[in-house]
Amino acid sequence: MTVSLRDSITNGEAPARPQAPALKRRxxxxxxxxxxxxxxxxxxxxxxxxxxxxYLAAHAGLASERLFPGPVAVMNALVDxxxxxxxxxxxxxxxxxxxxxFSLAVAIALPLGLLMGAFARIDGLLNxxxxxxxxxxxxAFIPLLLMWLGTGDSQKIAxxxxxxxxxxxxxxxxxxxxxxxxxxETAKTLGGGRRVVLWTVVFRHSLPGYMDTxxxxxxxxxxxxxxxxxxxATDGIGAMMMRAKRFVHVDDIMAGIVTIGLLGLAFDALFRxxxxxxxxxxxxxxxx
Amino acid sequence: xxxxxxxxxxxxxxxxxxxGRDPRVALEGVSLQLPPGQVGVLLGPSGCGKSTLxxxxxxxxxxxxxxxxxxxxxxTGPGRDRGMVFQxxxxxxxxxxRQNVAYGLKITGDHSSLREGAVEHFIQAxxxxxxxxxxxxxxxxxxxxxxxxxRTLANHPELLLxxxxxxxxxxxxxxxMQELLLGIVRKERTTVLLVSxxxxxxxxxxxxxxxxSSHPGRLREVIRPDFKKDVPAGDREALLDHPEYRRLDMHxxxxxxxxxxxxxxxx
Numbered sequence: 290m291t292v293s294l295r296d297s298i299t300n301g302e303a304p305a306r307p308q309a310p311a312l313k314r315r316x317x318x319x320x321x322x323x324x325x326x327x328x329x330x331x332x333x334x335x336x337x338x339x340x341x342x343x344y345l346a347a348h349a350g351l352a353s354e355r356l357f358p359g360p361v362a363v364m365n366a367l368v369d370x371x372x373x374x375x376x377x378x379x380x381x382x383x384x385x386x387x388x389x390x391f392s393l394a395v396a397i398a399l400p401l402g403l404l405m406g407a408f409a410r411i412d413g414l415l416n417x418x419x420x421x422x423x424x425x426x427x428x429a430f431i432p433l434l435l436m437w438l439g440t441g442d443s444q445k446i447a448x449x450x451x452x453x454x455x456x457x458x459x460x461x462x463x464x465x466x467x468x469x470x471x472x473x474e475t476a477k478t479l480g481g482g483r484r485v486v487l488w489t490v491v492f493r494h495s496l497p498g499y500m501d502t503x504x505x506x507x508x509x510x511x512x513x514x515x516x517x518x519x520x521x522a523t524d525g526i527g528a529m530m531m532r533a534k535r536f537v538h539v540d541d542i543m544a545g546i547v548t549i550g551l552l553g554l555a556f557d558a559l560f561r562x563x564x565x566x567x568x569x570x571x572x573x574x575x576x577x
Numbered sequence: 578x579x580x581x582x583x584x585x586x587x588x589x590x591x592x593x594x595x596x597g598r599d600p601r602v603a604l605e606g607v608s609l610q611l612p613p614g615q616v617g618v619l620l621g622p623s624g625c626g627k628s629t630l631x632x633x634x635x636x637x638x639x640x641x642x643x644x645x646x647x648x649x650x651x652x653t654g655p656g657r658d659r660g661m662v663f664q665x666x667x668x669x670x671x672x673x674x675r676q677n678v679a680y681g682l683k684i685t686g687d688h689s690s691l692r693e694g695a696v697e698h699f700i701q702a703x704x705x706x707x708x709x710x711x712x713x714x715x716x717x718x719x720x721x722x723x724x725x726x727x728r729t730l731a732n733h734p735e736l737l738l739x740x741x742x743x744x745x746x747x748x749x750x751x752x753x754m755q756e757l758l759l760g761i762v763r764k765e766r767t768t769v770l771l772v773s774x775x776x777x778x779x780x781x782x783x784x785x786x787x788x789x790s791s792h793p794g795r796l797r798e799v800i801r802p803d804f805k806k807d808v809p810a811g812d813r814e815a816l817l818d819h820p821e822y823r824r825l826d827m828h829x830x831x832x833x834x835x836x837x838x839x840x841x842x843x844x
Contacts, residue, residue: 475667475725478635479681479732480657489684493671570670570712 358540366540367547370529380548382524383514386442390449391510395503397450398457402499405458406465407491416462419455427452428516435521445517445525452513457506464498465491497568504560511553582648584611584634584736584770590642591629602793603629607643609787609796613735616762616769618783620776620829622836626794627772628740634770635661635738647736657685660734664741668713668724675700675709677724681732690733699727702761719750726758730765737762739771743778752813755781759811776829780822781813788829791836798832800825 323331340360347359354362370376401419405412430451438444468491476486518527526545533541565572591604604626611617619627632638634645636655645652647659660681668677679696681687700709703723713721722742729737742758743751759782762769773779779786780802790797804821816822 469665469667471663471665471667472669474635474637474655475661475663476680476684477637477655478657478659478661478734478738479729480685485684489680490669494669496671568671570714 356539362540363543367544370544379524379526379529383526386445387510390446394450394454394457398454398461401458402461403465405462419458423455431520440521448517449510449513453506453510460502464502465495468494500564507556583613585646588643589640592641604794607796613768614766615784616782618779618786619772620779620786621789622791625789625791627789631738631740631772635659658735659738660729660732661738662725662729662742664744666721668721670713673710673712674705674724678727678731695731699731703727719746737767737769741772776826788832
């Protein structure tokens, strides 16, 4: 169609048939829906641009390659770490710390968030307390934790827990509060008591929101993990990076950063997968 | 008060006291009776407290004066005997149509009704058998409201409460839903108390229409469209054409416009 139009213009003639005017299409517009192929393509493009920019910056001679290695050197370092230096053990240690501390955080924050979101009195009791604790920077507890718990795993897990649990409780309470009052009232007039309404309506309605909140807070967990492992640790991704710093192995440090990024991406994908699988009723719900 | 059956409301009132402000009287001295098996409609202009009254019957709102009872038992809170259908869509999005309809029976542990097929019976009654395994977001507004009605009726309430249940639907769907509701209610002999601001809906559905005035809400008139006995059941055209229908319609319109004009005056 466009070809015939262009031909007719170059020939200086009017087009033979009047064409229906197409809607103006723009590359960026509000409310665009992308299929997974486009999404993947765009995602890969973003990554390629990043790696390419990194490559250019590393080889432009701004800094020595020792201090600012390019992507290839870092990939080589990553392979070497896994194959020769038993980096897998560090990664497993880090993941274990994340999983234990985050499970503990959810186990504490979820009941609190549910009860705070559902009952104003419990919210009134706990919100000012947790809200204040939330503002205390978790690393400030490190000296205390080192004295109380030593330099072992429990100290690191405690730090991760403190860094996440207060935020998590308050965010989960916010999710809980979004249950429509009419859902609760419907369940009451169908004969549901307090316990039944709490579980079959309030908790059940909030479940997808809880998952989403946990997914986001897990990213914060990784931040505190590195802090915990940098302070005093013999194993873990952060410990490896601190060791590498002593010998100015910048490529190893960067490999550690890349590893954390990839793990974060993997956990995120896992959460999304579970979300799609567990909550089929949310698929396409917002498209209507 | 001889036989304590049906819904009895005696001198119900509701005054809202927001801190520091003058108390606002939403309802005052409302007394009415609804015998079992009848459809009662609470009709009136906005601000007449008809929804507040309905929520009091449901046990979701506490009266500040008066007393309410259903079949001799005083209303002290929400319960299975008074199921409510809301104007907003309240079918639970995480449950399929069938699971939604079974919800009330599940949470109250009514296994005998579940066994006897109450769920399928009411899914068929509201004609949703083809979408019984669909989730609510796949359904239209009218279908979602039918889920809510089936869910409430499957629970065998003694009184079905409805708060402008068809208010959010388009006129065509609303008519269909009214006919569907009337058919089911006649067949199951359900007692219904329904809030409406639509005169046609009130006269079409109601055995008795309670007209409430506004500011504060008071029971102004009880209208019984008894002429409907002469009209073939559910025949809307014959009903709208009946001279008595037109007389009542005009009468209620006058009541409405009187309310409107007093509303405009400063108190």
